[in-house]
Amino acid sequence: MAILVDEGKRVLVQGITGREGRTRTNLMVEFGTQVVAGVTPGKGRQEVDGVPVYDTVFEAVEVCGSIDISVLFIPAPLVKSAALEAIEAGIKLLLIVPDRVPIYDVLEIAASAKDADARFIGPNTLGVLSPARATIGMIGGSATTAREWFIPGPLGISSRSGGITSSMAYYLARAGLGASTLVHVGGDAVIGTPHPDVMRMFEADPDTKAMVMFGEIGGSQEERVAELVAKGEITKPIIAFIGGKAAKRGTRFSHAGAIVEGTRGTYEGKVESLRTAGVTVVEAFGDLPEVTRRVLQEREVL
């Protein structure tokens, strides 16, 4: 098992004929993902890497049958319309890759997704990859590197930074520790599937024995993970690293931010709430593999 994506999922690529769409479709197909269709309005009837291109998502669904996941390689200003199209066409999981999607567009996508019982990952995400199974997005860049870097194993990896998603998985793999799935939740302030959601999925996945999480200053994702652990909803061990310790304290939204967030969002606040809940927080990034191994040994997973 893995979470979110595996070889059984049928995938659509929106924006398949663009610069990123083309390159990463090749990555996904070569890696073993079932990419069944692509969409670029006005460019129907072409093919990209053997994948048929349609003019609309509805057309793709009509011709190809049900689709599980849509991956969006769409310029940010056009993402909202493309995402709403996918949701309305009945697709239940969206991966929104681009950066700089206006935040109110994300809020509208979130509201529509909620109504349709759909989920989205991102925006500003590198993607999701289940080693030796399937991938969506652009983790690894090419299938060859993705296979070389990531090995299957007991760890669920979740990160707020794209580059760190790959580097954590790579350095862990080099230490012999493989992963069930790697998830880059996305770098933006409002994202569809934050750490707490990902942790719940890993908790429910029998193949995942422990989670490794890269958090960052700002927002409340890590604190909410701590709450889940404290409440006993997450029982598998979590090893966390929080980035941004040395960074200048982020600009707060003045009074409103303080009212909503209180002491959440700071490095110290995050580390403290995670530790209090029983999460292992690593201070130096380079120590992650060793500490993870130790935790797995303590829990007799290794």
Place this chain on the structure above:
Amino acid sequence: MARLHEFQAKALLKQAGIKIPRGIVARTPEEALLAAEQLGDSVVVKGQAWVTGRASRGLIRFADDPGQAERMAAEILGQQVEGFQVETLLVEEKLAIVREFYAGVIVDDQAQAPLLIFSAVGGTGIEEIASKDPTSIGKRVIDVRRGFYDYQGRELARSTGLSGKELLLMGDLLSKLALVAQSADARSAEINPVVMTAGGEIIAADCRMTIDDYAVFRHPELGIEVAREFDRPATRLETVAWEVERDDYRGTFYFIQMAQDFKSGEGVIGFHGAGGGGSMMSMDAVLRKNYRLADFVDTSGNPPASKVYRAARIIFAQGPIDGYFASGSGVASQEQYHSARGLVKAFLEQPLNVPAVIRLGGNAEERAIAILERAAPLLPAPLEAYGKDDSPDFCASRLDELIRLTPRPTATPQPILPPAATEPYQFDTVTGQVTLDHAACRSCETKICIETCVPQILKLDDGLPVLSITREQARHGGCTECLACQVECYFEGAQGGYIDLPIPGLAREETGA
């Protein structure tokens, strides 16, 4: 988040029908005098600055007559506050305040929606009120597709103890505030305080708003020059950098200056990161070696080589850095040879005269490192390239060692460029122009440009490289500005390829004009 000044934010409130004090913007003491005369009687002179606690900093002053307003304006204008120079004043009528409230909208990550926050007690210290007495504060989630109705506003006001006319007027204001926030793409919009005047009016006495950087393109009317989160106005170089990024959605280029007016030998490093998390770790590695950073740059999300080139040129334009450090997460998914070519083009044209350590780990790093190592012997200063198995700390110590070993540059070396074209074949790209000198191409044995062109848009016609797509296609993204036809040609061909990538405003900054 791009911030708006009080007077800009209030103009938006007014458009939406929220009452604001009568006021006039002034930029000189004389204008303040005229404004005060026009408003009559007592006025408030408010310095426009993105800082909190303006009153305690003397930026908000009450004047009893126009002459006093003029003198106060003269005192406030030009003041430096946290690196910010006060250049604008808002002169307003003085209100007879009976009661103060707080109203704010903020986009909340957990709710995935904007939250409307109302407090029956406003003014300074609102955070303390919130933490001490949470019941005095009401919050409601705003449905972005439906908006926030006046009845919802009344309900929110009622929940904090309001009644009568206050409740009625506040319901209306809250509904309008939600609308203003959404139509301006505001990450936060706050009125603190909202006041009830002796005349029974509800007025927005102050307002702060921050606009979502990613939506600034929808709001030319706001006149936001640089859509970046700064706690001070953008520098000229930051403005130049933003122009590079603004309309180019291929990957991300973020630039912020962290040191200015530094001299050679002061240990200031040009920093070029890739990806938020990895950049932070890499910055820390340089700081641990006791250097300072001139800037924070992030080029990530698979930017074209052209964007990385421009980023590098802008880093150099900051002043006499002692070294150049590029490092990201180390295991990037983007093909790293694009960044390598962008850096090499910049290092040749600059040319690089201080040590550089470049850690381009990740996808295709072997090719990226090879490109950099190929350029190294041509450059006046040492350049070393590393990959994913070399840590940021190791790379930072390499840079430290090179800086110690390398004599400081004395003269500015000449740019390393291909010779001027005698038989130019040219086509436009998304942000520049490619020139292939067919005179040189004729003698070229490798025709390396054809093979290394990433989008494969060149073909041989009568033995010379030309476009295999239309010029129109090339200009609209068919040419991805991979820079192979310049960089690879410089190494392996007849040095006939050049891509001109203008950076508007940069030359002025470099010459210090």
